[in-house]
Amino acid sequence: MEHQRNRDTPPRLRANPLSSLRYRDNRVFWFGTTLSSIGQAAFLVSSSWFAFRLGGSGAVGIVTFATMLPLFLATLLGGLLADRADRRLLVLCTEAAQGVIALVIGVQAMRDAMPLPELVVLVFASGIARAIEQPTVQTVLPGLVPRGELLNIFSLNNLATRGSRFAGPALVATLLASRGAGPAFLVIAALYLLAIGQVLRVSVARQAALAPISLVEQIKEGGRYIRDQGAIALLLGVIVLHCMLTMAFDATLPLFASQNLRGDGAIYSSLISAMGLGSIVAALILAGMHSRRQRGALLFVGGIGSGVATALMAVMMNNVLALTSIFIVGAMTTLFMTLANTMMQEAVPDYLRGRISGIFLMSASGVMSFGNLGMGYLAARIGAPLAMGPPAVIFIVLLLVISGIRPVLRRLYREGMLPAGEGAESSRTAVGAI
DSSP: OHHHHTTTSOOOOOSOTTGGGGSHHHHHHHHHHHHHHHHHHHHHHHHHHHHHHHHHHHHHHHHHHHHHHHHHHTHHHHHHHHTTSOHHHHHHHHHHHHHHHHHHHHHHHHTTOOOHHHHHHHHHHHHHHHHHHHHHHHHHGGGTSOGGGHHHHHHHHHHHHHHHHHHHHHHHHHHHHHTOHHHHHHHHHHHHHHHHHHHTTOOOOOOEEEOOOOHHHHHHHHHHHHHHOHHHHHHHHHHHHHHHHHSOOGGGHHHIIIIISOOOHHHHHHHHHHHHHHHHHHHHHHHTOOOHHHHHHHHHHHHHHHHHHHHHHHTOOSHHHHHHHHHHHHHHHHHHHHHHHHHHHHHSOGGGHHHHHHHHHIIIIIHHHHHHHHHHHHHHHHOHHHHHHHHHHHHHHHHHHHHHHOHHHHHHHHHSSOOTTTTOOOSOOEEEEO
16 A cells, blocks of 8 residues: 555655645545534634623633633643544544534524623633644644655645635635624534534544653653753744744734724734635645745744734734734744644654643743733733734844844754754654554
């Protein structure tokens, strides 16, 4: 079987941006997780707009915090489970949970019977399910394609995740503007049902079975690996700064659309969609990239560019300029986050992949929950521009300083890969393949 024959071929970068979709299981799984990602993005924008209608910008901050906090609290748990359980079953269970929650919110919203506290609880529960799903998906992907396709498969996965920020809001924009949040959540529930149907068709479901260890030992093992791999630890630190200072502005966008652009739910959804469209363009470029050195240079460009574009967007008062700026924000943040994730995934051995993916997501999306909570309240008091712009400028300065004093980061920019030995396979032995 071609998939099995090529599993251990040396890693290389391919020029075809869709090359990993030649493999049937990956194609089906990618389509299913894409539908789930679209549902997640539509859920975020619908719950934010619904919260804005219920209680203004402060309520948006609370709901966004409740949505994203689980990414800080539960992604590591998801990674631990993914390293010791049936990964496909985990994906199916988490998608089912998110679909049921969307259905409940939709029905309650249409009955005008959804108080803000209930909405907060339900979006928090949905966030827990999403936090477990995300690292599990990351661990399934390497088992679906040969090793030489890892860059492509992770780029396409990020294309689905980032591009969903265009498709999800676009899907519900008209409903939010004309019918309200209720029908939008019913559409989201249907998306999850379709996603489950696709994941059920995947035949490659589980990882190699490893000698069992306790959850505590699992955590210690992942921590030791990161501690011993200096470049990974440094990159994770930069990711935390990036997500906290340049990506934690979701809670400010409803106010930005309402005050700066004098728009409604359609304008707000358009901003999210424009950012997603920028992500699509950037992810397609990365999927077809064939030069490691270009990857390293783009990692630096994406980091600096995301700060610059966010700072510029904060002062825009014109719809076209604001949409253009947030398009660039989407492209730059996708360049940075996709490349950082890909470089780490290439380096990490499979038996640790769930835990390291969980830590990556906890460091990335998780810290955004705290940033959004603060920015939501800050925007309500001093306005969206001051809440968004200065943190982005601070990140630019910090990235330049850190890059200047840490040679390992400059080496990463030059070579486009972690230093030799960072991803060395452990001697730990699998006890059989499933």
